Amino acid sequence: MSTLRTLLDKVWDAHLVSQATVDTPATVYIDFHLIHEVTSPQAFSLLRERGLKVRRPDRTLATMDHATPTNFERVGDRVVIRDAAAAAQISALEENCRAAGITLYGLDSDRQGIVHVIGPELGVTHPGRSIVCGDSHTSTHGAFGALALGIGTSEVGHVLATQCLLLEKPKRMAVTFNGSLSRGVTAKDLILGLIAKIGAGGAVGHVIEYRGTTIASLSMEERMTLCNMAVEAGGRTGMIAPDETTFEYLKGRPFAPQGTAWDEAVERWRLLRTDDGAVYDKEVTFDASALEPMVTYGTSPGMGVSIGGTVPAANGDESITKALRYMNLQPGDALRGRPIEVVFIGSCTNARISDLRLAASVFKGRRVSPGVKALVVPGSQAVKRQAEAEGLDRIFKDAGAEWREAGCSMCLAMNGDRLAPGQYSVSTSNRNFEGRQGQGGRTFLASPLTAAASAIEGRIADAREYIS
Amino acid sequence: MNQPLRRIESTLVFLPAENIDTDQICPARFLTTTSRNGFAQALFADWRFNQEGEPRPEFPLNRKEAIGARILVAGRNFGCGSSREHAVWALRDNGIQAVIAPSLADIFKRNALKNGVVPVTVDDASHAALIAFEKSRIVAVVDLERLSVAWPGGEARFAIEPFERHCLLEGVDELGFLLGQDAAIAAYEKIDPRD
Numbered sequence A: 001m002s003t004l005r006t007l008l009d010k011v012w013d014a015h016l017v018s019q020a021t022v023d024t025p026a027t028v029y030i031d032f033h034l035i036h037e038v039t040s041p042q043a044f045s046l047l048r049e050r051g052l053k054v055r056r057p058d059r060t061l062a063t064m065d066h067a068t069p070t071n072f073e074r075v076g077d078r079v080v081i082r083d084a085a086a087a088a089q090i091s092a093l094e095e096n097c098r099a100a101g102i103t104l105y106g107l108d109s110d111r112q113g114i115v116h117v118i119g120p121e122l123g124v125t126h127p128g129r130s131i132v133c134g135d136s137h138t139s140t141h142g143a144f145g146a147l148a149l150g151i152g153t154s155e156v157g158h159v160l161a162t163q164c165l166l167l168e169k170p171k172r173m174a175v176t177f178n179g180s181l182s183r184g185v186t187a188k189d190l191i192l193g194l195i196a197k198i199g200a201g202g203a204v205g206h207v208i209e210y211r212g213t214t215i216a217s218l219s220m221e222e223r224m225t226l227c228n229m230a231v232e233a234g235g236r237t238g239m240i241a242p243d244e245t246t247f248e249y250l251k252g253r254p255f256a257p258q259g260t261a262w263d264e265a266v267e268r269w270r271l272l273r274t275d276d277g278a279v280y281d282k283e284v285t286f287d288a289s290a291l292e293p294m295v296t297y298g299t300s301p302g303m304g305v306s307i308g309g310t311v312p313a314a315n316g317d318e319s320i321t322k323a324l325r326y327m328n329l330q331p332g333d334a335l336r337g338r339p340i341e342v343v344f345i346g347s348c349t350n351a352r353i354s355d356l357r358l359a360a361s362v363f364k365g366r367r368v369s370p371g372v373k374a375l376v377v378p379g380s381q382a383v384k385r386q387a388e389a390e391g392l393d394r395i396f397k398d399a400g401a402e403w404r405e406a407g408c409s410m411c412l413a414m415n416g417d418r419l420a421p422g423q424y425s426v427s428t429s430n431r432n433f434e435g436r437q438g439q440g441g442r443t444f445l446a447s448p449l450t451a452a453a454s455a456i457e458g459r460i461a462d463a464r465e466y467i468s
Numbered sequence B: 001m002n003q004p005l006r007r008i009e010s011t012l013v014f015l016p017a018e019n020i021d022t023d024q025i026c027p028a029r030f031l032t033t034t035s036r037n038g039f040a041q042a043l044f045a046d047w048r049f050n051q052e053g054e055p056r057p058e059f060p061l062n063r064k065e066a067i068g069a070r071i072l073v074a075g076r077n078f079g080c081g082s083s084r085e086h087a088v089w090a091l092r093d094n095g096i097q098a099v100i101a102p103s104l105a106d107i108f109k110r111n112a113l114k115n116g117v118v119p120v121t122v123d124d125a126s127h128a129a130l131i132a133f134e135k136s137r138i139v140a141v142v143d144l145e146r147l148s149v150a151w152p153g154g155e156a157r158f159a160i161e162p163f164e165r166h167c168l169l170e171g172v173d174e175l176g177f178l179l180g181q182d183a184a185i186a187a188y189e190k191i192d193p194r195d
C-alpha cells in the first residue's frame, strides 16, 4: 500500500475512532457540528424519545437562517415572526439549545447569519477539522481544508448523541484549475463552468479537491464559493489545501486558536496537503484563463453557458427538453438580453463582503431598471455591519435595491422571499431547480457582477461593460 | 425503528428523468415543521398537483397503475440537491420502499437507508430494460437477502454495504451501533492535541 496520501486521506485518517471492517463502516469523529432551525428539531426529538443527551454541546453551534424572514419586524428588541410554522421552528431551536447548553446565535445576536457564512467568519472552520451540518452546502467549509459534510436529520441526531458518524470513505477526485481569471470573471463563473463540463452528477461518490495555480491566487471567500457548489456537481464535498491565504484569513477570529496554540496549529495545518505522487480516483483539469462569465439556462446547475452563448439543442436529452419547457426557452435563444423581473444577490454562495463589493461596483451611480425587484441580502449580521461601514448599503438603496437582514432569503422559498409563478430571476444562489425560488419561478444562476448588471438593464447583462 | 425488510414485491412507478432533486421530491414550503411524519401530500407536490391543488392525471404517481406501487424507478443522480431527509419521509409516507436508478445522490442514499427505503443502483442496461416497461404494468421483486432485483424476463444484482443491509434486514438503526462505541469515542476524545 502506498504511503502517499491526498488531503482527504490525511483528514480522514485523523478522525477514525474505529476503522471500517468487512462488516461495519468506519466510525468517524466529528470535531464540529453546526445546526439550524429547519433540519434539527426532529433530531432533538429523536434524542428525547430515546432518553439521550447531547454529547458535546461545546462542539455544537446553532444559528437560524433558512425559515427566518429577512425583513424583520421588531417590537422593542424582540424580532416578531409572523409565520406560525417558522416561529415554531425557531422557538424549538431556542428551547433545544437552552436545554442542551448549546450556544445559539439567534435573531437577536450580532453573530447570526447563514450557517456557512458565520462558521468561517467566526473562525470555527479550521483546516483539518471534520465538520457537519444538516445542510448540503456544508461543503463550503472545505475551502479551509476541512472535511465538511452535509447530512440528513437522522445523522444530525447521531452526531448530537455520539459526536460521530458511520461513514464509507468517499473516493478522491482532483480538479485542477490552471491560469488566471479574466477581468469580470469570478469564482462563481469558475464553478458554473466546471459543472457545465462534468455535469450535475459528475462527482457523485467523490470528494473534490480543487488545486492548481488558479486556486492558489483565489481569496478565501472565492474558495468558499467554489467549495460551496461542489455538491452541485454531485460531490460529497469540496476541499482545498490550506495555505498562507487560509492562515491569514483565520488569524485573530473569535474561535481561532490564539497565542502559542495558534503557532502550533499552523504548524500542523501546513502538513495538510496532498503528497506529491499521491493518486486520485478521478482527475479533471480545467483552463480557467479561457473562461467567460457564465449563466445557466435550465433547471440543473450543470446547464450553463457563457454569457454570450445560446440555449443548446436538447439532442434527445429528456432532462434538457423538460428544463427548456419549464424555462420557456428554445434552443438557439440568446441568454444575454433575456428580460428578467427579479434579481437576488445573496445566499451562502455569494453573500460575503467581497461579493457585495463586486455588486456595489456595478450599482454605484446607477439605477435598477424600472419594474425589476432587486434584493441584496447579506450572508450574516457581520457582513451587514461591514457593508454598512463601507457605505455599500447606501449604494444599493440609492440604486433602488432592497437591503435586508441576514438569512437564506430567496435562495429557497421558505421564508417569505420568493418568486411568483412564471417570473424570471438572475440569482447568485446555487440552485436553479424547478420552483426552488418559488413555485413556478425560473432562475438564471450567475455571479454577483452579472446579477447587478442584469438588475440595471432589466435583462441578462454582461457586467464587463460596467467595470473598469 | 424501521420494519425489518427482506423482500419487496410490487408494481412499479416510473420517473426516468435525470437529476431529479429533493426540492421536487419535497418542496421547501413543506419543511416548516418540527415533525418527522405527515409528508404524504408533499411528495412531488408541484408535479402531482396543479395550482388549484387538484391531481394532474398525466403525472405517473397519479395514474391508477401507480396505486399501491412500492418501487420507484428513477433516472440518474436521483435525489440530488438539498440534504433534506424530508424527501425520503415523503416517499416513505407514500409507501415507497425502494428506488431503482443508475445512480443515486450520496446524501439521499444515506437518508434513504435510515428510513427503510432501499437505494438500488443498477447498471445502465438493466435500467433500460426496466424503463422499457414504463407503459405496461409489471411486478418486480427487490430481494435484500439475495441483493437482486427481478422483473419478468430479467434480473440485476445490486450492492449495499453489509452493515446497511444488516440494518435494513433486522429493522435496527445505526445509532445503537454508534452508542455501543462509547468507550472508543471517549478514548479518542482524550487524544492531544484535539482540534
Ligand code: SF4
Residues within 6 Å of the ligand: A065, A066, A114, A115, A116, A135, A137, A347, A348, A349, A407, A408, A411, A412, A429, A430
Ligand atoms: S443560502 Fe441557500 S443553499 Fe445556503 S444554506 Fe441557505 S438555503 Fe441552503
